[in-house]
Amino acid sequence: xxxxxxxxxxxxxxxxxxxxxxxxxxxxxxxxxxxxxxxxxxxxxxxxxxxxxxxxxxxxxxxxxxxxxxxxxxxxxxxxxxxxxxxxxxxxxxxxxxxxxxxxxxxxxxxxxxxxxxxxxxxxxxxxxxxxxxxxxxxxxxxxxxxxxxxxxxxxxxxxxxxxxxxxxxxxxxxxxxxxxxxxxxxxxxxxxxxxxxxxxxxxxxxxxxxxxxxxxxxxxxxxxxxxxxxxxxxxxxxxxxxxxxxxxxxxxxxxxxxxxxxxxxxxxxxxxxxxxxxxxxxxxxxxxxxxxxxxxxxxxxxxxxxxxxxxxxxxxxxxxxxxxxxxxxxxxxxxxxxxxxxxxxxxxxxxxxxxxxxxxxxxxxxxxxxxxxxxxxxxxxxxxxxxxxxxxxxxxxxxxxxxxxxxxxxx
Amino acid sequence: xxxxxxxxxxxxxxxxxxxxxxxxxxxxxxxxxxxxxxxxxxxxxxxxxxxxxxxxxxxxxxxxxxxxxxxxxxxxxxxxxxxxxxxxxxxxxxxxxxxxxxxxxxxxxxxxxxxxxxxxxxxxxxxxxxxxxxxxxxxxxxxxxxxxxxxxxxxxxxxxxxxxxxxxxxxxxxxxxxxxxxxxxxxxxxxxxxxxxxxxxxxxxxxxxxxxxxxxxxxxxxxxxxxxxxxxxxxxxxxxxxxxxxxxxxxxxxxxxxxxxxxxxxxxxxxxxxxxxxxx
Numbered sequence: 001x002x003x004x005x006x007x008x009x010x011x012x013x014x015x016x017x018x019x020x021x022x023x024x025x026x027x028x029x030x031x032x033x034x035x036x037x038x039x040x041x042x043x044x045x046x047x048x049x050x051x052x053x054x055x056x057x058x059x060x061x062x063x064x065x066x067x068x069x070x071x072x073x074x075x076x077x078x079x080x081x082x083x084x085x086x087x088x089x090x091x092x093x094x095x096x097x098x099x100x101x102x103x104x105x106x107x108x109x110x111x112x113x114x115x116x117x118x119x120x121x122x123x124x125x126x127x128x129x130x131x132x133x134x135x136x137x138x139x140x141x142x143x144x145x146x147x148x149x150x151x152x153x154x155x156x157x158x159x160x161x162x163x164x165x166x167x168x169x170x171x172x173x174x175x176x177x178x179x180x181x182x183x184x185x186x187x188x189x190x191x192x193x194x195x196x197x198x199x200x201x202x203x204x205x206x207x208x209x210x211x212x213x214x215x216x217x218x219x220x221x222x223x224x225x226x227x228x229x230x231x232x233x234x235x236x237x238x239x240x241x242x243x244x245x246x247x248x249x250x251x252x253x254x255x256x257x258x259x260x261x262x263x264x265x266x267x268x269x270x271x272x273x274x275x276x277x278x279x280x281x282x283x284x285x286x287x288x289x290x291x292x293x294x295x296x297x298x299x300x301x302x303x304x305x306x307x308x309x310x311x312x313x314x315x316x317x318x319x320x321x322x323x324x325x326x327x328x329x330x331x332x333x334x335x336x337x338x339x340x341x342x343x344x345x346x347x348x349x350x351x352x353x354x355x356x357x358x359x360x361x362x363x364x365x366x367x368x369x370x371x372x373x374x375x376x377x378x379x380x381x382x383x384x385x386x387x388x389x390x391x392x393x394x395x396x397x398x399x400x401x402x403x404x405x406x407x408x409x410x411x412x
Numbered sequence: 413x414x415x416x417x418x419x420x421x422x423x424x425x426x427x428x429x430x431x432x433x434x435x436x437x438x439x440x441x442x443x444x445x446x447x448x449x450x451x452x453x454x455x456x457x458x459x460x461x462x463x464x465x466x467x468x469x470x471x472x473x474x475x476x477x478x479x480x481x482x483x484x485x486x487x488x489x490x491x492x493x494x495x496x497x498x499x500x501x502x503x504x505x506x507x508x509x510x511x512x513x514x515x516x517x518x519x520x521x522x523x524x525x526x527x528x529x530x531x532x533x534x535x536x537x538x539x540x541x542x543x544x545x546x547x548x549x550x551x552x553x554x555x556x557x558x559x560x561x562x563x564x565x566x567x568x569x570x571x572x573x574x575x576x577x578x579x580x581x582x583x584x585x586x587x588x589x590x591x592x593x594x595x596x597x598x599x600x601x602x603x604x605x606x607x608x609x610x611x612x613x614x615x616x617x618x619x620x621x622x623x624x625x626x627x628x629x630x631x632x633x634x635x636x637x638x639x640x641x642x643x644x645x646x647x648x649x650x651x652x653x654x655x656x657x658x659x660x661x662x663x664x665x666x667x668x669x670x671x672x673x674x675x676x677x678x679x680x681x682x683x684x685x686x687x688x689x690x691x692x
Contacts, residue, residue, distance in 0.1 A: 043547065043549070043569045044530070045461075045547040050458070050460035050461045050547075051535060051541060051545055052460050053460075054545060055535075113529050113570075114528075114529065114530020115530045115570040115571060118527075118528075118529035118530075121527060121529050125527060126510075127508055127510045129500070129505045130506050130533070132506065133508040198533070203495065204539035204540075204655055205539060206653070287676055289653055289674065290673055290674030291674055362539035362650065362674075363539065363650065364672070365671055366541070
């Protein structure tokens with residue numbers, strides 16, 4: 001019934017099957033929407049946050065999805081500014097994923113604030129010293145850029161493209177996409193960085209406080225770097241999941257391996273910087289404030305030293321090693337392992353920078369604060385996953401997201 | 413503002429709490445809640461979700477009987493001056509909407525409830541847990557609403573609040589002085605509710621910039637070193653983080669002074685020059 005909308009020559013499942021899939025995801029989405037409405041109408045007492053945990057699951061989810069969505073700006077930078085032409089075969093999908101990640105982040109932020117109707121104050125009464133102000137400005141602007149980058153893909157829909165105006169609009173937008181890619185990279189540098197700065201500037205919190213360059217703590221640069229490094233791994237992971245669900249190869253191996261290789265070298269350089277940062281923090285910054293590193297990782301039920309090991313070794317060194325070695329990254333199982341570990345690694349980094357920062361006692365007579373999210377927090381955090389699934393399903397069905405799909409199908 | 417007013421000396425209001433006098437009775441907490449229309453819940457057992465602008469912590473020396481010692485530590489907002497005492501307090505510098513400001517004429521960190529949009533970044537920034545979020549709509553049972561102070565606006569759900577050093581009392585004292593044609597207010601004209609309520613006289617409040625005021629005499633703030641106390645028995649919480657609080661504590665007991673900050677093993681003995689020598 002929707003065959004006119006499906007890209008020419010592309011094989012898609014039957015509409016009832018597709019609609020059933022959407023309905024299942026839709027139920028999860030509605031569960032999240034219900035939780036969201038509870039939070040908006042009844043207030044944040046619906047969460048398990050408290051005065052020790054003012055920042056919790058949602059802020060982690062924001063930081064994590066923005067880092068994972070970093071594949072969009074970095075792939076765009078490589079494709080349009082550095083001219084790596086092969087990446088044109090995955091850039092569309094990277095943009096779709098980025099769009100989902102950033103729109104999700106904005107939605108979660110809108111739930112997370114106590115007075116959502118005053119959200120515009122952040123633009124009107126902006127405090128230029130606050131990292132959150134920089135986050136708000138760059139995030140909204142970059143989301144606009146992602147929307148602009150997404151539009152030409154929507155205009156390529158078979159039916160829409162028949163309208164001459166939309167056809168020409170899409171064509172012309174493609175022509176100037178490098179400008180938006182550069183703008184996106186510029187904005188991403190600042191908002192990814194300022195998200196790192198959010199915890200890095202907290203000089204009352206020795207666990208996350210870092211010295212830095214001028215007004216920017218080292219976490220500013222580490223966050224930008226890590227988003228560029230790990231974001232492409234998430235793009236690849238979602239590509240693999242999409243290939244698994246559709247049962248089709250959608251992107252050629254050479255493209256996947258190229259992006260994996262770039263990501264591998266980026267993770268390698270990032271993890272070296274992260275290790276140096278950790279050593280300096282453990283040996284200089286924290287002791288100058290009266291803390292030994294192990295004080296941050298002991299006497300509690302969750303935040304043991306394992307978390308630092310998991311973040312740096314399992315989520316950093318291991319995937320980096322697999323991705324930079326040709327034989328290993330070209331082994332499909334090892335590649336999948338590496339990108340999964342990398343995604344877990346970056347999520348863990350964002351987790352500790354938010355939640356462990358809140359958990360660690362600072363006053364000598366204070367105690368560790370541990371927290372478990374309420375179902376409303378969990379449902380609203382799963383909401384973007386369901387929303388992402390639905391948007392990817394619709395985009396895959398009706399838009400030419402993967403330029404190599406036909407070619408690979410014919411080859412097969 | 414007239415030239416005369418401009419010439420007026422800058423105030424730096426601060427508090428000194430003698431921990432050896434504090435009995436932990438909680439009068440300061442009650443007075444604070446009453447004065448500032450602080451809302452409460454039917455069940456106040458979840459202390460991480462109840463609002464206590466002034467909170468009394470219980471400290472022990474960690475020794476077993478018969479050497480156990482207890483100290484009660486009242487903790488209002490520290491009204492930090494921030495690094496270098498320039499007014500970039502941990503919370504003020506991070507608030508994205510300028511809903512919390514540093515008063516350069518008073519040293520008081522304010523909170524603008526109608527501007528706060530509840531992002532809670534200031535709470536994440538404060539190492540003293542001095543900031544509280546309104547998780548619920550404020551409700552006072554029965555006739556209690558009639559007892560609310562008309563000088564303090566109650567806060568709405570979804571915003572952060574904290575100790576203001578009873579700023580409304582400063583405003584009232586200033587208005588009175590202005591009406592009487594005076595430029596300055598007297599020390600006893602502006603006192604916080606907790607100071608007045610403390611039955612043991614453990615809390616002293618005044619201008620840290622005025623050598624005639626009791627708080628100045630008690631701690632001897634060093635104006636050249638961000639008002640660090642020259643009195644060896646006085647200390648500020650988490651001095652090493654350079655938050656530069658305006659709340660000082662005094663104790664004759666070394667373990668209490670040591671509890672005011674974090675020290676790596678053996679470090680206290682080397683660094684305690686500002687905190688007095690061992691009294692054991």
